[in-house]
Amino acid sequence: MSLEQQLIALKQVDLTKTANQSLQRSNKAQRQESYKQALLDLNQAFEEHLVQAVMLAFGLNAGQAKKVRYKKDRIRVFKQHDIDYAAIDGAETAQVLSWIAQSIVYEDAIVTHDLDNTFPFWKEGFPMVQFDNTYKILVEDIQLHYGMVLDQLIALHH
Structure with missing residues (x-):
């Protein structure tokens, strides 16, 4: 499988798979806790697949790629390959x-x-609320962002 094919395969990844499984296993009483877990699962899936894609696209080793988890380093690593990460919708x-x-x-x-x-329902110092609404808002946006990042990485190797 070529590098481009591997990146295309990564683009097809459903970042919500584990998160949705967590939600399906929960009952109404656990609903907010389940959405809280789903947000953690979604973040983990995004980070893991992004790091995997960056390692492939930029030829990084695991140590170098680990830095991509941090915003400043992510921006810097992408910039080294002439990609403005911050300008990608959803950054x-x-x-x-x-x-x-x-x-x-x-x-x-x-x-x-x-x-x-x-x-609108979050204020500094207070407990997070409405994890279900938060998840619904972020899940679509993060999947779109991930796809756009992969498009940029694929374009590098086209």
């Missing part, structure tokens, strides 16, 4: 999803300064 969505995941894991799902007013 901010990826950052917001990352902040949400960090807050869920490290801050007991309290709205951090970076996430204040990201959604």
Whole structure:
């Protein structure tokens, strides 16, 4: 399989697969917790597949590719290959999803300064609410962003 074919195959990945499985297994009482887990699953799927695609497209080793998980490094690595990552539609969505995941894991799902007013129902210092709405908003945007990033990587090898 050529590099371009591998990147095209990665573009077809459904980032929501694990997240949707988590949601299907839950009952109504666990609904918000399930959406919280789905957001973590979605972020993990995006990060893992993005790193895999970047490793392939840019010929990076695992150590170099790991840096792509951080916004500044991601922008720098893409810039080295003449791609303006920040200009790709949805780059901010990826950052917001990352902040949400960090807050869920490290801050007991309290709205951090970076996430204040990201959604009308979120205020800094208060618990995150409406994980279902948050997931529904982000899931479509992150899948679109991922596809656009892959389009850029595929175009490099065309």
